[in-house]
Amino acid sequence: MQSGELDAFEEFFNTYKRPVYTTALAITRDPFLAEEILQDCFVKAYRVRHRLRRDVSPLPWLQRVTTNLCYSRIARRRAFVEPLTTLITNLVADLTSRPDQVVESREIIEVLQRGIDALPPKQQTAIILYYLHGYSLAEAAEIAVCNVGTMKSRLHYALKALRARLPEERRAPLPVALRVTER
Amino acid sequence: MSCRRIRRELLDLLRFGDPSSRTDTYLGHVERCPDCQHEVAVDTRLARELRLALRARVDAYEPSPAVWRGIRLRAADPEPAREGWTGALIAAGRAVRVMVPVAAIMLAAVFSWTQLDTPVGMHELAADRALASRAHWQERISAAVVVEQPRRAVDNIASSPSIQLPRPSGEIPYAEAVNSVKVFTTQVPSGGVIR
Numbered sequence: 001m002q003s004g005e006l007d008a009f010e011e012f013f014n015t016y017k018r019p020v021y022t023t024a025l026a027i028t029r030d031p032f033l034a035e036e037i038l039q040d041c042f043v044k045a046y047r048v049r050h051r052l053r054r055d056v057s058p059l060p061w062l063q064r065v066t067t068n069l070c071y072s073r074i075a076r077r078r079a080f081v082e083p084l085t086t087l088i089t090n091l092v093a094d095l096t097s098r099p100d101q102v103v104e105s106r107e108i109i110e111v112l113q114r115g116i117d118a119l120p121p122k123q124q125t126a127i128i129l130y131y132l133h134g135y136s137l138a139e140a141a142e143i144a145v146c147n148v149g150t151m152k153s154r155l156h157y158a159l160k161a162l163r164a165r166l167p168e169e170r171r172a173p174l175p176v177a178l179r180v181t182e183r
Numbered sequence: 184m185s186c187r188r189i190r191r192e193l194l195d196l197l198r199f200g201d202p203s204s205r206t207d208t209y210l211g212h213v214e215r216c217p218d219c220q221h222e223v224a225v226d227t228r229l230a231r232e233l234r235l236a237l238r239a240r241v242d243a244y245e246p247s248p249a250v251w252r253g254i255r256l257r258a259a260d261p262e263p264a265r266e267g268w269t270g271a272l273i274a275a276g277r278a279v280r281v282m283v284p285v286a287a288i289m290l291a292a293v294f295s296w297t298q299l300d301t302p303v304g305m306h307e308l309a310a311d312r313a314l315a316s317r318a319h320w321q322e323r324i325s326a327a328v329v330v331e332q333p334r335r336a337v338d339n340i341a342s343s344p345s346i347q348l349p350r351p352s353g354e355i356p357y358a359e360a361v362n363s364v365k366v367f368t369t370q371v372p373s374g375g376v377i378r
Contacts, residue, residue: 013251017246109235
């Protein structure tokens, strides 16, 4: 990749585009803006390709650049795409209809979507890195440039805020048996 | 042990997989305590629903091939200059990065040049010329002093056989230049000596 050849860089792009795009889309909720951010991120990576280390994965760096680009773009635009909420709700309806998925109510998902949007950027990033990408605490902390304790704290407050948004009657325990090993 | 503490520790275990030495004790408590069961169940359900909500945001989308085409085009272009104060700051930083070493090199050159002993060759010639120029002006000043002195003082002026004016080429040997500084010695009425 460090040879600078665009063809070689295309392979690099194809390897890492999906997680980067997912992060951008999860934060912005706008597929077109997410594509712009994906492009910006990889153009930046191409320009600094000689400085990228070969001995470690570039993904944490790419994710860091992506989250920074997302929040700078959002701050500039100051406008979320509201119609997407409806689209996502419909998607969730499709998703819950799959037999391999746990059936969840559309209302709860919608409440959580709004709750995620209302979170402060750092907590939002923490939630996306940890619960969407499944990074470990240490990996998420590295991407967010903070220590593990801070990442834990951000996740704790994010979950607290999201839980507070749930309607009282929906805070009932699961009907299934408690499984403490589930993360 | 209080339910509050147990819940906090258990939630850490559930969320982050941080097993502690007391995990078994906590689990034993949860089995007996309906309130803690409820708390843990709500948290577990929230985490699951949160994952579903996040997946719903992204699962149906793929980046289009146009993204790579855009990257190819932009990668071939030189990096565009930034606008606004950020660009100005970056430009200033780059200028400083260039100017500081240049200034340091120039300072070092000037310092080392002033520290050098007068070398032979070009530097000696320059020194001679400087001395000749100085002698020329000394002569002019001394002559002026002479003019302003009373007639009697002028009588005391003794011309030196070593008076040498600059040659037409402008070059004066060093010894001659030194002698030419001592063009006149004027005895002033107060007894002082003006050179």
